[in-house]
Amino acid sequence: MKSHRELITLLALALATGTSAAPTWCLGLGALGPMRTGMSVEQVLQLADWPGMARKQPAGDCWYLRYEAGGANFDLMIIKDAVVRIELKGESKLRTLGGARIGSSEPELARLYGPRLVRQPHKYDPDGHVFTFRASDQAYGLRFETSHGKVTAIQSGPWEHLHYVEGCG
Numbered sequence: 001m002k003s004h005r006e007l008i009t010l011l012a013l014a015l016a017t018g019t020s021a022a023p024t025w026c027l028g029l030g031a032l033g034p035m036r037t038g039m040s041v042e043q044v045l046q047l048a049d050w051p052g053m054a055r056k057q058p059a060g061d062c063w064y065l066r067y068e069a070g071g072a073n074f075d076l077m078i079i080k081d082a083v084v085r086i087e088l089k090g091e092s093k094l095r096t097l098g099g100a101r102i103g104s105s106e107p108e109l110a111r112l113y114g115p116r117l118v119r120q121p122h123k124y125d126p127d128g129h130v131f132t133f134r135a136s137d138q139a140y141g142l143r144f145e146t147s148h149g150k151v152t153a154i155q156s157g158p159w160e161h162l163h164y165v166e167g168c169g
Helices: 004-015 041-047 106-116 159-163
Strands: 026-028 053-055 062-067 074-079 082-089 117-121 128-134 140-147 150-158
Touching (some): 041 082, 106 150
Antiparallel strands (some): 053 062, 074 082, 117 128, 128 140
């Protein structure tokens, strides 16, 4: 396992390369652009220039890498040095492969994902819902959080990691 100093060095090396996240990347089932769940932090950092990437909290068993630049904003949930979930929220302009985005309406989600989209009450928002879409192989899925009928967050990854309601908390 890499030490904190080695991970910071890898992050610095990644900042010296020449590519960045593209606002045209689409969030799929466990993937965003060239990133895939299951990749190590080192593999992610070798993909591109991450001038907008920062740790959300100190490294532990579960932590986040956050990328914010040009509307291609996303978070990577890391558990034991592997990407386990990709998250869109806030000002992210990225979309899912199906076309959903932050700000999509609940009826639009239903139209995009059909009868396999499951709706449940939101755990913390009385004006919200959580919608899940499970891949036909049952291994991966998408999770949409809404408030007042609009999508506020989208997560993608292995099915087991989509149900961590409080993230790493």
